[in-house]
Amino acid sequence: MSGRLKKIVLLILAAVLITGVGTLQKSLNHDRDTLGLTHVEGLTNAPPILAFTTVALGGFRGLISNLLWTRATQLQEDDKFFEMAQLSDWITKLEPHFSQVWVHQGWNMAYNISVKFKDFPDRWRWVQNGIELLRDEGLKYNPDDVLIHRELAWFFQHKMGANLDDASMYYKEQWRTNMQEVLGGKAPNYEALLHPKTADEISRARLLREKYKMDPELMQQIDEEYGPLEWRLPEASAIYWAAEGLRRAAQNPDRIGTSPTEDLIVLRRVIYQCMQLSWQRGRIEDNPYVEGMQFGPNLDMIPKVNDTYLKMYDEEKDPSQKDGILKAHRNFLRQAIYSLYVYNRMSEAAKWYKYLGEKYPDKTIIDGDLNSFPRNLTLDQYAVACVQEDINDLSKDRVQTILEGLLTTSYMSFVLDQDDRAQGLRMLAQKAWQKYMSGVPAERAGALDISFKDLDVTVRNRLLNPTNGLPPEAAAVLRTKLNIPAEKTPPTAPREQSAAPQSNKAP
Amino acid sequence: MQQLFAIIVLTWKAALRFRLFLVITALLLLAVIGLPILIKDDGTARGFTQILLTYTLSAITSLLGISTLWLSCGTLARDIEECQMQVVVTKPIARWQIWMGKWLGLISLNAVLLVISGGCLYGLLLWRATKLPAEEQTVLHNQVLVARSSAKPDDVSAKIEAYATQVLNERLKQTQITKADLPEVKRQIEEQAKAEYQLVAPGTGKVWRIKLGAAAKSLENEPLQLRIKFNSAQKSPSGTFVAVLQAGDPPSTKSIWRSEPMSLAPDTFHEIDLPAGLLDTNGVLTVAFGNLNSSALLFPLDDGMEVLYRDGGFGMNFARGLGIIFCWMALLAAVGLASASFLSFPVAAFLSLSILIMALSSGTLANVVSDGSIDASAQSDKTTIAVLDTVIIPVFRVALRVINFARDFSPIDSLSTGRSITWLELGKAFAQIVLLLGGCFAVFGIFVFNRRELATAQGQS
Numbered sequence: 001m002s003g004r005l006k007k008i009v010l011l012i013l014a015a016v017l018i019t020g021v022g023t024l025q026k027s028l029n030h031d032r033d034t035l036g037l038t039h040v041e042g043l044t045n046a047p048p049i050l051a052f053t054t055v056a057l058g059g060f061r062g063l064i065s066n067l068l069w070t071r072a073t074q075l076q077e078d079d080k081f082f083e084m085a086q087l088s089d090w091i092t093k094l095e096p097h098f099s100q101v102w103v104h105q106g107w108n109m110a111y112n113i114s115v116k117f118k119d120f121p122d123r124w125r126w127v128q129n130g131i132e133l134l135r136d137e138g139l140k141y142n143p144d145d146v147l148i149h150r151e152l153a154w155f156f157q158h159k160m161g162a163n164l165d166d167a168s169m170y171y172k173e174q175w176r177t178n179m180q181e182v183l184g185g186k187a188p189n190y191e192a193l194l195h196p197k198t199a200d201e202i203s204r205a206r207l208l209r210e211k212y213k214m215d216p217e218l219m220q221q222i223d224e225e226y227g228p229l230e231w232r233l234p235e236a237s238a239i240y241w242a243a244e245g246l247r248r249a250a251q252n253p254d255r256i257g258t259s260p261t262e263d264l265i266v267l268r269r270v271i272y273q274c275m276q277l278s279w280q281r282g283r284i285e286d287n288p289y290v291e292g293m294q295f296g297p298n299l300d301m302i303p304k305v306n307d308t309y310l311k312m313y314d315e316e317k318d319p320s321q322k323d324g325i326l327k328a329h330r331n332f333l334r335q336a337i338y339s340l341y342v343y344n345r346m347s348e349a350a351k352w353y354k355y356l357g358e359k360y361p362d363k364t365i366i367d368g369d370l371n372s373f374p375r376n377l378t379l380d381q382y383a384v385a386c387v388q389e390d391i392n393d394l395s396k397d398r399v400q401t402i403l404e405g406l407l408t409t410s411y412m413s414f415v416l417d418q419d420d421r422a423q424g425l426r427m428l429a430q431k432a433w434q435k436y437m438s439g440v441p442a443e444r445a446g447a448l449d450i451s452f453k454d455l456d457v458t459v460r461n462r463l464l465n466p467t468n469g470l471p472p473e474a475a476a477v478l479r480t481k482l483n484i485p486a487e488k489t490p491p492t493a494p495r496e497q498s499a500a501p502q503s504n505k506a507p
Numbered sequence: 508m509q510q511l512f513a514i515i516v517l518t519w520k521a522a523l524r525f526r527l528f529l530v531i532t533a534l535l536l537l538a539v540i541g542l543p544i545l546i547k548d549d550g551t552a553r554g555f556t557q558i559l560l561t562y563t564l565s566a567i568t569s570l571l572g573i574s575t576l577w578l579s580c581g582t583l584a585r586d587i588e589e590c591q592m593q594v595v596v597t598k599p600i601a602r603w604q605i606w607m608g609k610w611l612g613l614i615s616l617n618a619v620l621l622v623i624s625g626g627c628l629y630g631l632l633l634w635r636a637t638k639l640p641a642e643e644q645t646v647l648h649n650q651v652l653v654a655r656s657s658a659k660p661d662d663v664s665a666k667i668e669a670y671a672t673q674v675l676n677e678r679l680k681q682t683q684i685t686k687a688d689l690p691e692v693k694r695q696i697e698e699q700a701k702a703e704y705q706l707v708a709p710g711t712g713k714v715w716r717i718k719l720g721a722a723a724k725s726l727e728n729e730p731l732q733l734r735i736k737f738n739s740a741q742k743s744p745s746g747t748f749v750a751v752l753q754a755g756d757p758p759s760t761k762s763i764w765r766s767e768p769m770s771l772a773p774d775t776f777h778e779i780d781l782p783a784g785l786l787d788t789n790g791v792l793t794v795a796f797g798n799l800n801s802s803a804l805l806f807p808l809d810d811g812m813e814v815l816y817r818d819g820g821f822g823m824n825f826a827r828g829l830g831i832i833f834c835w836m837a838l839l840a841a842v843g844l845a846s847a848s849f850l851s852f853p854v855a856a857f858l859s860l861s862i863l864i865m866a867l868s869s870g871t872l873a874n875v876v877s878d879g880s881i882d883a884s885a886q887s888d889k890t891t892i893a894v895l896d897t898v899i900i901p902v903f904r905v906a907l908r909v910i911n912f913a914r915d916f917s918p919i920d921s922l923s924t925g926r927s928i929t930w931l932e933l934g935k936a937f938a939q940i941v942l943l944l945g946g947c948f949a950v951f952g953i954f955v956f957n958r959r960e961l962a963t964a965q966g967q968s
Contacts, residue, residue, distance in 0.1 A: 082558040115746040166770035
């Protein structure tokens with residue numbers, strides 16, 4: 001055999017063997033996975049350079065990543081964040097199955113580096129970098145890792161959702177814009193996302209799956225189980241990633257980690273905490289007259305949040321914690337009833353008030369009133385007492401301010417087409433006024449100098465004042481709703497006119 | 508001169524013959540073109556450019572540095588080992604001319620390689636900049652692809668020193684302080700005096716007056732940048748502190764600028780854009796800082812408050828930066844040649860690389876010197892460490908001083924942050940790195956090479 005022929009034969013043989021190894025490797029990875037021979041999965045979806053480094057460097061990867069880590073820490077201390085991010089990328093590529101590395105680097109970007117920038121867009125970029133590192137890279141190589149899911153959910157819940165960072169509202173606004181682009185509106189249309197037909201639907205469904213790595217089917221399941229969620233808020237994403245982590249853990253129980261129970265509890269807690277937050281401020285109020293985002297309660301979530309508390313209670317093993325959960329549950333019910341009342345959802349408020357009475361018959365519901373057991377109060381009395389808690393022992397001016405606040409919010413709700421809420425607040429203000437006045441004789445200094453009707457007119461006129469009232473568009477909406485002609489709007493705020501002479505009234 | 512030129516040509520020929528020139532050129536171009544594909548940035552033009560400059564220039568410096576050391580050791584040591592040097596020295600040429608010729612040959616080789624790789628990098632940067640959106644281009648051309656000088660408040664260290672001495676003398680009159688305690692007492696007085704200049708108490712403000720000197724006239728209608736950094740007495744839960752800044756001092760300035768309340772992190776530099784027209788008639792910028800927090804904030808005297816202003820374009824700055832890198836290469840060539848003047852190739856290469864590694868480890872040396880021990884946390888065998896320290900610490904101190912002559916300059920850092928590298932700085936680099944340090948190695952190398960008996964049995968002959 002000539003030298004040239006020998007070389008050709010050897011090359012062909014090499015090609016055949018490499019192809020064979022490639023095929024066999026898949027089977028080997030599958031076997032070691034199913035037989036539980038390794039805790040981690042074989043590296044899949046890795047780019048050639050990553051696959052090469054993990055195999056070629058072998059045990060030296062750890063050493064190199066340690067050196068890079070030291071260098072990255074130094075670079076961060078020197079404010080060289082761009083170079084540091086590059087090193088972080090290499091470290092995670094050297095140790096793709098080491099979830100703590102992903103979590104640390106992601107956290108470092110989202111928490112430590114982001115706040116180093118003074119401009120909010122720069123901060124947002126680094127928060128996104130941290131999220132993308134975990135979501136797009138970390139989970140690609142560790143799809144079943146509970147820790148990475150938990151951290152990702154935490155970024156949404158705490159970094160974006162909480163108000164610790166001065167830029168948190170900016171993050172929320174950016175996230176709302178992003179999600180609105182994906183959802184094509186305020187709420188997801190699951191049919192369009194699952195079975196897209198038009199070009200726009202196809203594009204949005206692809207964006208959701210490919211960029212945000214979210215499965216619309218799972219979103220729908222989560223909405224049914226925990227929602228309806230406001231997907232434009234970060235808490236919904238936090239619930240999504242925690243639920244996804246739980247789902248993965250259920251499918252691969254052997255890959256949960258060293259302390260499986262603790263890890264899973266942490267994921268569940270993310271869901272519980274986000275649900276609690278979601279009912280309190282889990283709705284974006286679209287107010288075109290105000291700059292920035294405004295939130296409102298998501299009252300539809302109350303039954304599911306209630307179930308969540310009960311589930312939390314059942315799952316908690318520590319007796320001392322159980323008491324805390326019950327207390328939190330009682331507080332939740334009190335707040336929920338008040339909110340339902342304010343939003344004029346009376347039948348639901350009554351239902352939950354009854355439930356509160358049955359569940360906690362021996363617990364008082366008004367702070368400082370030792371006789372305020374549910375059986376001793378009607379729903380109306382309870383709602384008014386909630387306001388009363390604020391106005392008790394206050395000066396009449398402060399009481400008037402609170403009542404004006406209720407009426408102002410009521411009128412604003414009218415403007416925003418939240419008629420039920422407007423009605424509920426108005427009724428509450430009226431009952432609070434009656435309750436307050438019934439406890440104070442009219443001749444006493446503490447009595448209000450103004451009738452409820454006059455107070456109502458004062459507030460309304462102030463809102464319609466063209467110089468310092470509502471924006472013209474909002475004022476026009478209010479006038480239309482209240483059937484007030486434009487020309488009858490008084491030019492100045494009447495409160496000043498009426499309050500001054502009456503303030504000199506003798507005791 | 509002819510002899511010197513002949514050796515330069517021979518060195519070039521050797522580099523070309525061994526295809527070294529081509530290989531290094533290819534590697535450098537690969538670094539310049541390939542790195543941008545591999546590196547990850549934060550997605551902004553500024554981030555990308557900064558990281559591109561840092562990584563590419565670092566790669567160029569490393570590649571050139573190692574190849575220069577290798578080549579300089581090889582070109583002399585192998586000539587001696589392969590007895591070619593015996594033939595050369597029989598010609599009418601002095602040995603110092605051979606040594607200098609090889610050095611000049613190496614540095615001219617480096618110069619060409621630097622021009623090629625630097626030119627490609629510069630072209631690549633400008634080309635990529637044109638592809639950016641207009642807004643990003645503005646940021647790039649104002650803050651990164653620019654040469655910015657800086658001005659700081661007046662140095663008060665002399666005042667502090669004088670104050671500390673005065674207070675110390677007064678205390679010495681009143682109380683007895685042991686000789687051993689004197690430095691510590693003085694240091695504490697100095698720190699107290701420093702705090703007066705550095706500290707901004709909660710709910711208060713502080714004013715700095717920064718003279719821009721001769722540059723002020725040309726900056727009357729130019730925007731400026733304020734670079735601030737502060738440390739905090741306490742940690743903030745959000746990791747940031749709320750601050751307001753004001754610049755300008757009417758009526759002596761045309762206008763005044765006030766910031767909105769800003770959320771600023773401690774221990775990090777913040778660059779804040781200032782509009783034009785804030786300098787007074789004496790070229791002084793008045794800056795006031797309001798601390799709206801419940802924690803005291805401390806602005807370090809050396810880098811707490813600084814004004815940056817544009818004083819040139821990126822092109823010349825980039826060229827001066829390459830000039831400093833070139834000075835480093837000239838030094839490395841001298842180190843390699845000096846080693847090869849009395850050692851065989853492998854040993855010379857080993858020695859030269861060891862010197863290079865030591866220079867790169869100056870941070871460790873500095874830590875050891877500042878700790879005063881090679882193992883300050885040692886729990887056992889303290890006596891041995893103390894004995895070792897008595898020898899090692901002075902050696903490290905001297906080594907650090909020598910290394911710092913070359914490492915005082917950071918062209919890559921300056922270029923990536925848009926800071927100006929002045930001609931003065933380049934001249935100083937040339938004097939310190941090439942003339943002083945390189946000169947020492949050259950004198951040593953030439954001296955040893957002059958006295959070396961070339962005809963003795965060589966390792967490979």
